[in-house]
Amino acid sequence: MSKTIRLKKGLDIRLVGEAEKVTANAPISDFYAVKPSDFHGMTPKMVVKPGEKVKAGTVIFFDKYNEQIKYASPVSGEVTEVVRGEKRRILEVRIKADSEMQYEEGRSMDPASMSSEEVKSVILSSGLWPMIKQRPLDIVANPDNDPKAIFISAFDSAPLAPDYDFVLHGQSEYFQKGLDVISKLTKGKVHLGMNGSTRHDEAFTGAKGVVQDKFVGKHPVGNVGTQIHHVDPINKNEFVWVINPQDVMIIGRYFAEGKFDLTKLVALTGSEVKTPKYYRVISGATVKSIVDGGLNDGENRIISGNVLTGENIGQDGFIGFYDNQITVIPEGNEMKFFLTKGWLGLGFDKFSNSRLFPTFLTPNKKFRLDTNTNGEERGFVVTGEMEKVFPFDIYPMQLIKASMTNDIDLMESLGIYEVAPEDFALCEYVCTSKIEIQEEIRKGLDLIKKECL
Incomplete structure (x- = not known):
């Protein structure tokens, strides 16, 4: 029952740019990518090399520390590049897609x-x-x-x-x-x-x-x-x-x-999208195939995911494995005159979780917000704002501090096993100290994995 x-x-953060309930087929992307960074804590071990041909469903790497878990190509084509970062860490495995999709053989079950x-x-x-x-x-x-x-x-x-x-x-x-x-x-x-x-x-x-x-x-x-x-x-x-x-x-x-088909609907949203709607794409596609020519002029931030937990992937990035949404908002790096849109402005265009601005009188108004944090990191102070947006029977600020100080016993007693970084996204948004709270919680979880699990 x-x-x-x-x-x-x-x-609820009310933003302009909700996707219309209209579906379009995104242009076929030339390149697709599988990004190990989408799978936190996983160390990839490559199975294929650049130049090799793969089908949709062909295993391209597996988890070095748990070989049962395999990661497959979303499309058929040729592995063109293994992009590496510091200490030769694998960042992306890029695949040039075939014009006609081929799949690994399977059967219905x-x-x-x-x-x-x-x-x-x-x-x-x-x-x-x-x-x-x-x-x-x-x-x-x-x-x-x-x-x-x-x-x-x-x-x-x-x-x-x-x-x-x-x-x-x-x-x-x-x-x-x-x-x-x-x-x-x-x-x-x-x-x-x-x-x-x-x-x-x-x-x-x-x-x-x-x-x-x-x-x-x-x-x-x-x-x-x-x-x-x-x-x-x-x-x-x-x-x-x-x-x-x-x-x-x-x-x-x-x-x-019996077919490894990662086709799904992804919502293209945000105030800087001319026509927000849903696109049918294959997981791992380049974002350019969706946003090209469909954005307003200006410097925009393209986010794979939502504005609270998503990743800034830029014009040439690839859609994240777990993401079903692309959000485009203004970059927010322009100077603001302090008497109009700055700290002395009346705030008729600003959203607030409190009654600081007069927009609390218009509960249905939607806002065009940018990425400006309106300040930099400062002392971690008690305000009581986090508790208003955190619907867990957990003390958020105390758990964050325990995570920042690597206090394992305190983290365990405060409920670290119940939370994920995304659960603290709103706490990060309302934090007057501008602390990267989701990052701190992730560090705490990594420590718990290393020492306790």
Whole structure:
């Protein structure tokens, strides 16, 4: 039986540039890339070399410290370059795509007639396993762990986030097949987090074999971490696996057709996009194939993901493996006259989580915001603002400080096993000290992985 959980804490940042519910096919990208940096903590071991031909689904590298987990090419073509950084760290594996797609041979399978180990083996060997992430640590799930539950959030509450009801409309069969597959991976329950304020598409409302939990509130109500915390909190030595609903659909499509097809809908959003809408693309495509000629003039920041947690990839970057959204906003590096748009301005064009600016009188107004932080890092002071936007029964500032000081015992007692960097994105936004909070939480999680898990 489903229950409705109402959250009072959070913040909805209202931005201009929501994607219209229109779908277009993005031009075929010449180049695609798989980026090891998308999979935090993974050390890649190359299987192919530059100049070799690959098909969609061909394994191109695996995790050096867990060879079961393989990473496959999203397209067929030629491996043109392995881009390396400092200490020869692999940053990207670039592939020049063929004009006609070729796939590794596969076959349709019925998960109902397969054992848990058989299903796990298929997902691992196909290269689809990286779609499944693990809490704690927010990394690719370790297939040797036994998750007590699997969580899927059917909605995203981040600024300008894609509408998964629109994305999965007409994909009910694949989504249900994916749920049937995922349910084989745990002896516990599969939870589907629903937005209690809206009506969902039949792909979600008709889902079978899941527990439907309803949530009402402001962002981060759609974050899977928030939902886990309020439904089935994580303790030490417990594991929960999470997966995006669109990735569930891709896994279901693989089992239905036997084809490694990473085609998905990506929302192009933001105030600097002339026509925000949804594009059908293959994961790992260059962002240029979507944004070229479709942006307003000026210096813009192109973000793979949302404005709170996404990555600045620039005009020549590639869409992140886990990202279903591209956001384009002004760069924000222009000088502002202090009497009009500066610190003495009236603020009629500014968004605030408090009543500092008169725009709190227009609760439905949307804003064109840039990347300017309006200040630099300063002393970490207690303001009480983080607690207003952090809907966990956790003390956010104390946990952040424990992470910054590498205090493992304090981190454990304050709930480090329950959180991921994205859960602190709003804390970072409202932080008057301009601290890179998500980065500090990530460092704390890395320390916990090294010393405690």
